[in-house]
Each structure stands twice: as C-alpha cells, then as structure tokens.
Amino acid sequence: MRVGILALLQESNTFISGKTSLKHFQQDVLLTGEDIRQHFEQAPHEIGGFFQGLKKAGIEAVPIFAARAYPNGIIEASTFDLLVKQMMEGLEAAGSLDGILAAPHGATVAENHPDADGFWLGKVRDFIGLDKPLIATLDLHANLSRAMVDSTNALIAYRSNPHLDQLETGLRAADLMARTLSGSIYPCQAAAFPSLAINIQNQNTNEYPLSSFYAQINAASNGPDVISHSTLLGFPYADVAEMGSSAIVVTDDQPEQAQEMAWAIERKFLTEKDEFEPEFISVEAAIEEIVANPETRFTLLDMGDNVGGGSPADSSILLHALHDKKIANSFVCLFDPVAVKTASSVMIGEHVDLSIGAHTDEQHGTPLECNVKLLSLHDGKFSESKARHGGFTNFDQGPTAIVKCSSGCTVMLTSKRIPPFSLAQLTSCDLDPSNFRVFIAKGVIAPQAAYRDVCDRFIQVNTPGATCADMTQLDFKNRRRPMFPFEK
Numbered sequence: 001m002r003v004g005i006l007a008l009l010q011e012s013n014t015f016i017s018g019k020t021s022l023k024h025f026q027q028d029v030l031l032t033g034e035d036i037r038q039h040f041e042q043a044p045h046e047i048g049g050f051f052q053g054l055k056k057a058g059i060e061a062v063p064i065f066a067a068r069a070y071p072n073g074i075i076e077a078s079t080f081d082l083l084v085k086q087m088m089e090g091l092e093a094a095g096s097l098d099g100i101l102a103a104p105h106g107a108t109v110a111e112n113h114p115d116a117d118g119f120w121l122g123k124v125r126d127f128i129g130l131d132k133p134l135i136a137t138l139d140l141h142a143n144l145s146r147a148m149v150d151s152t153n154a155l156i157a158y159r160s161n162p163h164l165d166q167l168e169t170g171l172r173a174a175d176l177m178a179r180t181l182s183g184s185i186y187p188c189q190a191a192a193f194p195s196l197a198i199n200i201q202n203q204n205t206n207e208y209p210l211s212s213f214y215a216q217i218n219a220a221s222n223g224p225d226v227i228s229h230s231t232l233l234g235f236p237y238a239d240v241a242e243m244g245s246s247a248i249v250v251t252d253d254q255p256e257q258a259q260e261m262a263w264a265i266e267r268k269f270l271t272e273k274d275e276f277e278p279e280f281i282s283v284e285a286a287i288e289e290i291v292a293n294p295e296t297r298f299t300l301l302d303m304g305d306n307v308g309g310g311s312p313a314d315s316s317i318l319l320h321a322l323h324d325k326k327i328a329n330s331f332v333c334l335f336d337p338v339a340v341k342t343a344s345s346v347m348i349g350e351h352v353d354l355s356i357g358a359h360t361d362e363q364h365g366t367p368l369e370c371n372v373k374l375l376s377l378h379d380g381k382f383s384e385s386k387a388r389h390g391g392f393t394n395f396d397q398g399p400t401a402i403v404k405c406s407s408g409c410t411v412m413l414t415s416k417r418i419p420p421f422s423l424a425q426l427t428s429c430d431l432d433p434s435n436f437r438v439f440i441a442k443g444v445i446a447p448q449a450a451y452r453d454v455c456d457r458f459i460q461v462n463t464p465g466a467t468c469a470d471m472t473q474l475d476f477k478n479r480r481r482p483m484f485p486f487e488k
Helices: 022-027 034-040 046-056 077-093 116-128 146-151 166-182 210-220 255-271 283-292 317-324 337-343
Strands: 002-009 029-032 060-068 099-104 134-138 154-157 187-192 226-232 246-252 298-302 330-335 351-356 368-378 381-383 394-396 400-405 409-414 438-441 457-461
Touching (some): 002 046, 002 077, 002 116, 022 029, 022 077, 029 034, 034 046, 077 116, 099 166, 116 146, 134 166, 146 187, 154 226, 166 226, 187 255, 210 226, 210 255, 226 255, 283 298, 283 317, 283 457, 298 317, 317 330, 317 368, 317 409, 317 438, 337 351, 337 400, 337 409
Parallel strands (some): 002 099, 099 134, 330 409
Antiparallel strands (some): 029 060, 187 246, 368 400, 381 394
C-alpha cells in the first residue's frame, strides 16, 4: 500500500491589507518529496503523525507536497495558483497511490478562491477519483465548507486550543486510513453548520465554557459505529461565507447516525450560545491589576495584535502603558526591522534613540520614542522541542536586537513577524524568563502553552487592532446572516 501526503496550511486574515505571497511560504515551509519526510517525520505536527502512523501500519508514506506560511493576509492569486499547480504536478508524478492523507488548515483564503481549502481538496478528489480514500486533518479554527466535506471521506480536527494534539490528530488520521484500506471500516461523514461565531477570547478548550462543552460532547458522541467527531470553533477574522463554528461526525457506514449526531452538536451550540459571550478587560484595568499585585507575575495577552491571527506584531499600545507606569522587569517582543538596524549601529552597552513599534498602520498605536540601552544582538534562529501551539519546531525571526528602556522594560526587536509560541524565543537570546514579572504576549490562547510555566496569571486585554477581540466591530460583508453574536 502507498499513501500520498499533501499539505497546504495558512490561516488568512481578510481584515488586514497585506497579502501572503510565495516568499512567506519560502520563509517557512515549501517542500516536495523526501525533503518533507526529513522536515516533519519527527515533528509534533499532524504531518509527523501521518509518517509515524503509516509506518506503524506497514504502509508506505509517499511525501508529495507541503507548504505552510505563518498567519497573514489572504494569499495572492498567482501564489495560490502556483502552489496548487506544484501540488498537482507532484501528485501526477507520484505514481499509483492507494489513498491520500492531506493537511489543509481550514481557514485559508486566496484572492481567487475564498474557500481555498475546499478548492484544492476538490482538485485532489477529481484526480484520484471516488474509489480511493482522501482523509484530511483540520485546525480547530477551520471555517468548514460543504466543499471540504464533499471532497473527503473523513475530516479529523484538533481537539485542543492551544493546539497541543496535532501529532495525535495525524496519528488518528493515519490509523483511520489504515483501517479503511484494510477493509475493516467504511468511513462516512456528515456535518452541521450552526449560525454561531465563537469569540476568540472564549476559545480556550481548557477553560469554561469550552471545557464543559467539549466534555459533554465527548460523552454524548460515543457509540459502536462512531469513528470520530470534531467540534470546530471557526476563525472569526476571515470574511467568508463559511466563517463560524461547525461539527463533523464520522461513522462506520452509518450516514444517518452521523448526520443526527452532527445536528445534535449544532443544537447544543445554539442552546448554549450565550455562554460564549466574553467580558472584555481594558488596557487601563489590566495595568491597574498589575500595579495592585506587585508579587504576582503576569502575562498580558495583546488580543488586538494577535500574531497567530495574522496581525502585524508591532502594536505599541501595551508597551506605552507599561513604560508610562514605569513597570520594571517587563518584556515585550515587537516586529520592527528599522529599529533593529538602528540599534545594530551602536556597540553593545551603548545607548541609542529609537522609534519603537506601530509602523505598519495607524490602528496599533503610535511609536514609542525612547532612549534605550543595547543589551545584545542575535541571528533570531531558535528551536522548540516540546509540543507547542502550531506544531512548529524551528523558528527564524531574523536579525534581533534586545534593548532596555529607561522605564525598565526589555524589548526584543525582530526583523520578521514571529508568534510567541515558545520560550526559546527568549532563552536563545540569553534572556532568563524568571527575571521578568510582566510579559506582553501577542496572542490570545496560543501563547499560554509556553508562558504558563513562567507566570501566575494571564490577562486577556481588549486592545484595538487587526485582531480585535470584539468581532462585532469588524466590517463583515460575506458572513452568514443571521448569526450570533451579530444578530442576537
């Protein structure tokens, strides 16, 4: 048996002006053939799960195409067309295959294909025909489409946010493929699409209400013929018709049971929709909490500049707040290649005037004009060995400067946008996380996997920006209507 492996992963924020181009994939992952195996086989990622699971089952894994880029704006039409062309050419050259394991993200948007994942999965289905299994994994934030469901025999999504079960998800998909090819099961799936968008602030699967919600769904979705069930939260920063929550149930040749169970999850979503309404914490309230609790170590989650949601990573709003209050032993990482270049022009230990942050646009604050001391310079490359959000193992944030403001705030300035998924981002630059009392992490749920080891409390701060937590403030044109919370 030979099973092909395909992947095209990118989370697309349609509310930011910048677009994702070929260079963004080249900076992260753009691989074919055996290079995919070398990069992912031991990674805590669903593709790693594909390789490991197929090997365990005695099935030959045939790596064909893998592309991944950090969350950003929509993919340029020419880039998306080229990626799909390379994928299909690789598929044609792979020879006879018995099935396909695929890793779409589920919230990818291209200029010419709003449902980008549904489009390329459909192309793969057309190529392999109806008699070969196509089984795919999805990010928990997928905006599920009917085309994704119709193109595949089974879809399996992550179950945790922060995403720590990607390897497990890939292993589940590979096991499902093995059992399908052996003839021991015949997977069929059904989906439901409740008119509900879940606020990003309430998407932590370890906390109420989702912890309770998932526990009840898991208990109710067990059955002798149930192979898999997935509850998708959706990605609210994509203005597409598919935006919102959804449910997928896969059974062993029991289509009616699959549909009834998917509809049951939909009913539960809608019955409990009010539980997903968040309470927002202002910048002022967050700073007051820090000042009032000097012995507590905090991580401020900058929701308006959520790099994992595609934001520019250079909001200065919380930095200004910490600087103005002179809160010492604080840390923030900002994307600012100009400031890196300026800081690099002086010797380590010297002072230099910098204009820090807020250079991308006007919705993320104003630059902090500050005289800083240059602490160190680095190449910006680091690795993470543990399972962390996104399954990333190797990072490159470009030339990096560590500076310290007069207020006592340490600022990491990077030449590339980088999400705060790993504490190795600090330790690789000779920074000891235990030396800081306050961290600013540009995310909502994802950074918590790394930062929970070094802080006592997280505060999700309702900052303005491209990923503002209050989705009712976003100018949607294409979403479904009516939909909660927009239409109560």
